[in-house]
Amino acid sequence: MTSSPPSPADRVCPLVKRESLGGAYALLTFEHAGVAGASAGQFAMIQPEAQGDLLLRRPFSIMDTDPSTSRFTIFLKAVGPGSKAVFDLREGDNARVLGPLGRGFTAPAPGERAFLVGGGYGVAPFALFSRGLREAGSAFHLFYGGRSASELPLVGELERRGIPLTLSTDDGTRGERGRVTVPLMDALSLVPGTPRLYACGPEPMMRAVAEISSEKRLACEVSLDPWMGCGLGTCLGCVVKIQDEGEPRPKNRPACTEGPVFDARRVVWEKHS
Amino acid sequence: MTSSPPSPADRVCPLVKRESLGGAYALLTFEHAGVAGASAGQFAMIQPEAQGDLLLRRPFSIMDTDPSTSRFTIFLKAVGPGSKAVFDLREGDNARVLGPLGRGFTAPAPGERAFLVGGGYGVAPFALFSRGLREAGSAFHLFYGGRSASELPLVGELERRGIPLTLSTDDGTRGERGRVTVPLMDALSLVPGTPRLYACGPEPMMRAVAEISSEKRLACEVSLDPWMGCGLGTCLGCVVKIQDEGEPRPKNRPACTEGPVFDARRVVWEKHS
């Protein structure tokens, strides 16, 4: 996962497998040689080939890849018309897929421990990231939180992969009761050294993890989630406020090309809400 | 079929049966109690419930009805986006159906013979009309023409119903070679009395039949085929030029409420092309 990612390709490609995870959740596997070479934290812009009345594609993180069969999988939650259109694809239907796009997660240094914090569809990239961490021999642990048991639809998939996992729910219906940051803090107090934090999920969760990282002076990456129009850096619709050292003011930066993964210290949160 | 038709109803109703007739042709059966009471020559405005990017419904003639099961069938040719969207419905999908609409064919007087001339999707209403004619004990014959054998997709269905039928194709690949008016003229020279003519199909065909009727002083009805926006008489998009006796000039009349079937003598053809 440290090799430089392939340059993105825009292809019409078939949905080869669709697995419902109940409710608005599903796993969708497409055949697309380019995206099948994605690294963790990268995403693809996807829309059905039969476009309907929506103009723009929608961004989805790569949850898994299989370069040998040229396939990749996304973990999708249907929330509005664009994600619903992808959700409604049937096996054999074609989609327009552009990817892989964006800058993914930075691998931890050798010997460095990785703590992954995911919620909602934001847990998706950590499936792929875990594979790389395991291959690289890095110690890691995934904290997966949701409001209640029904909002942890990827648990089965993650367990099947043998990913070291701590679950939590706000209402205690599964795993520990409370925010995902509670077990994270517990773990931080237990492990030696300075683990790296990686967060992807609802903004309040990412902010909370970023705050913990800044208090504890831990390296932390967050994967931001703005509205995206193109994925190519051309529409400038996806900008996020980034404060770089030496700059007098934060600047609007396209998350699709400079992110979606950013060093948490650079992110100016106020402006995103 | 002489009883006054039910007032139209606007319903979301399921496609209960879909039979492909090859190429762009299909028979679609919907469940809609109102339209199942239609008389021959009436039509319904139909669009998929999942509307996609099209605003307006499209008009389709009622090919068959079964009041006992509240079903009706249309014979559809996919020619553009609106008809394609209906063509693409799968069994169980819902459609918005408004009907029955318009004024259908006038039954022949007792003892009067009926010659029906159909082409393209215009042959559809004659299936339902034939049933009524047979029930009323009227003598009738259907002339069904197309460019070639592949453009007579309803033949099987019509034969199954035992409808007295003469086929013709421009290229002679099925039935008599030549325009549908050739066998019609032959028949007219054979039968005694003054049969009534009914035509529904491409405009040149209807004009030719109308001309024959005027030369031979036969009563003739044609079912016009303008672009329709509403089917209710409100958009005034479907007007056709109608010349009424005593009027100084032809007038624009909505075909959806005053037609689609008109006495051929009233129709001013020049303006439609």
Next chain:
Amino acid sequence: MTAPSLGVEIGSLKLRNPLLAASGTCGYGVEIAHVVDLATLGGIVTKGLYMAARDGCEAPRIAETPAGLLNAIGLQGVGIRAFVDRVLPRLREHDTAVIVNVCGETVEEYAEVARIASDAPGVHALEINISCPNVKTGGIAFGTDPLMTRDVVGAVRKASALPVIPKLSPNVTDITVFARACEEAGADAISCVNTFLGLAIDVETRKPRLAFGTGGLSGPAIRPLAVRMTWQAARAVKIPIIGIGGIASASDALEFFIAGASAVQVGTMNFSRPNIYAEIESGLVDYLTRHHIGSIRDLVGTIRYPR
């Protein structure tokens, strides 16, 4: 909590709910009465009426465009006297407000049509069509010149004691100029907006898809433009605004109320969804209930702008 109230007032015109069927999309009301329960509407606006009957444009008159409809009907109609004598009596049988869409080729004709309509029992308000793009004289010519707008509105104002509601054209640089001209000329409210001038070409024949050539664009495609104009007009004048343009759901209608409309009209969607009113009405009730708003009137113009 009691059910939220949907009643609104446009000048002296009281509407049971703020949902009107737009001119030219519901005929004279009677055409749709067998399909739509007219009592579910606040009112209907008739197809445009001149003094004389008119035969309108040649066909084809309508064409679909992406999320839009282009039309050039050309104000086909029976004329105001035939409407009053032959149509209105049937329309009066239904429990809905009747707004007559008044047309003219001259200021005098507008005033005369307005007078006849006002004298007829069962007409509740007048909408002045100074914005039809599909006629060669009158129509949009009045609605794109502020002085002519003022003159027509003033003349109709004098001719009628009913609420007078000019209908603005969106084909202008600054709609507030026209909104103010209407207010100064004595209008009771403003309808905002009519269709946008468009052109679609059949590339195979290289002819316009409409026989008239250009046409008026309506439907969801224009909604963001109509919402913007409604918002601008509402800030420019004190009289109520009736929002129009691309409404296809309760949420769409809510955009107009929040932008500043006191009532709305549904146009193009009447063609494919004649029974949309019940759906919009229940959507409005849901929304008001969910947001603890007692009356739709309290929502009008509550846009948080700037954010």
Next chain:
Amino acid sequence: MTAPSLGVEIGSLKLRNPLLAASGTCGYGVEIAHVVDLATLGGIVTKGLYMAARDGCEAPRIAETPAGLLNAIGLQGVGIRAFVDRVLPRLREHDTAVIVNVCGETVEEYAEVARIASDAPGVHALEINISCPNVKTGGIAFGTDPLMTRDVVGAVRKASALPVIPKLSPNVTDITVFARACEEAGADAISCVNTFLGLAIDVETRKPRLAFGTGGLSGPAIRPLAVRMTWQAARAVKIPIIGIGGIASASDALEFFIAGASAVQVGTMNFSRPNIYAEIESGLVDYLTRHHIGSIRDLVGTIRYPR
């Protein structure tokens, strides 16, 4: 028959084909070069450039509407000098015409940006953006006043020997007034049109869906309006028109050529269909072949109007 020719000339600017990527929808060209073969385009129009770098509007900046896109980016950009020094050298490696979209808050700034762009090797023409609806000073204010239009175009004309192509705002009553003002001020061609001012509201928060408030509407929704304006402008002036607005297919592009455009730009569709150019190009070739037309130039303005 030999393959039909797609080459066109816009003043002294020769384009291999008449398909340009519209300003603000292809970055500075280099961003898309790894996904799109720039040699399949006639040229690209850069994102708007002022003298200084700009950070643009707050997010959210884009929202989808029916068949349309509403945007308020606010002309974020690196500034003309950084473009010339740091971006242009990379862009020059690609075989495509480069048109710089020139912005300014004052007439002087437009002229200055134009001068710097003209002096840079590898800039082939200037498009003058007097029509951006998403900035507080300049932009649309210049494009909705014929005198200011004339002054800006005149100043850029003096500052540059490159083809000068003002880009008109559609938010005006009569586009021909502006087309003529441009022609008289020495423009070589006219880009027609920029986005339509719109407003979309999030009804749950009652805030505009864009942080800036209003935005510019683009995409297939506006196509019939843009075709109409292209047709009007083409009849009003002798200089070539570049048609823009909602092009998503060869057939859409053909509408603009038939209406009178000598070239076209694709905007919004670049976002979801970056490789649309090859498809449009082959569609044009098919059409010309089928209709026995030797060159796209012979199609320009051949609308049969009146029918």
